[in-house]
Amino acid sequence: MRGMIHVYTGNGKGKTTAAFGLATRAAGHGKRVLFAQFLKGGRGESGEVRAGHASSLKMTVIRFAEVHPRFDPTVDREELARKVQADFGQVWQEIFKDTYDLVVLDEVDNCVSQGLLPLQRLLDLLEEKPERLELVLTGRGADPRVIEKADYVTEMRKIKHPAETEGTPARKGIEF
Numbered sequence: 001m002r003g004m005i006h007v008y009t010g011n012g013k014g015k016t017t018a019a020f021g022l023a024t025r026a027a028g029h030g031k032r033v034l035f036a037q038f039l040k041g042g043r044g045e046s047g048e049v050r051a052g053h054a055s056s057l058k059m060t061v062i063r064f065a066e067v068h069p070r071f072d073p074t075v076d077r078e079e080l081a082r083k084v085q086a087d088f089g090q091v092w093q094e095i096f097k098d099t100y101d102l103v104v105l106d107e108v109d110n111c112v113s114q115g116l117l118p119l120q121r122l123l124d125l126l127e128e129k130p131e132r133l134e135l136v137l138t139g140r141g142a143d144p145r146v147i148e149k150a151d152y153v154t155e156m157r158k159i160k161h162p163a164e165t166e167g168t169p170a171r172k173g174i175e176f
């Protein structure tokens with residue numbers, strides 16, 4: 001059966017956690033899962049990495065250490081783009097070993113919208129991915145050409161968020 005492409009985008013909470021929920025569900029049925037997180041640096045270990053280590057499911061969690069420009073506006077963008085593209089290359093190689101049933105590229109849409117990863121590289125992956133692979137992309141600002149190629153597209157729309165209404169800082173176990 002053809003593996004499909006999922007996109008979780010939009011400015012509301014729930015993209016990464018929806019992707020992680022789907023990944024866990026797939027692994028629960030014995031599927032081999034790779035959950036790769038881009039631009040997650042500077043915040044300590046994510047709950048996803050911990051859950052991956054603690055779990056006996058066939059789920060590998062990779063978390064790249066580069067910091068999102070939203071959290072570090074002073075970052076050298078050329079250097080960051082080189083690193084992000086190397087990260088993407090590493091995941092690309094993993095994908096084409098063809099050992100996974102489901103792969104999540106968490107925050108990859110941000111990598112594109114921030115100009116750190118050429119859109120064409122992501123489109124090439126969507127085009128060339130192993131036929132049976134189920135692929136999940138998350139991040140704000142998914143490009144219309146990515147949306148066009150995807151089978152499932154869900155927009156998380158923010159109605160309220162305590163970071164804005166109360167200035168609540170990111171909470172461990174809830175936001176990361």
Ligand code: ATP
Nearest residue numbers: 011012013014015016017018140161163164174175
């Ligand atoms: P989650 O990881 O909780 O599923 P997400 O992947 O949809 O959320 P991102 O856009 O990746 O969200 O942002 C990472 C975290 O930043 C989210 O947990 C979100 O709650 C938090 N956040 C901080 N400030 C805001 C804000 N002003 N509006 C929305 N989200 C915010």
Ligand code: MG
Nearest residue numbers: 015016107138
């Ligand atoms: Mg996210």
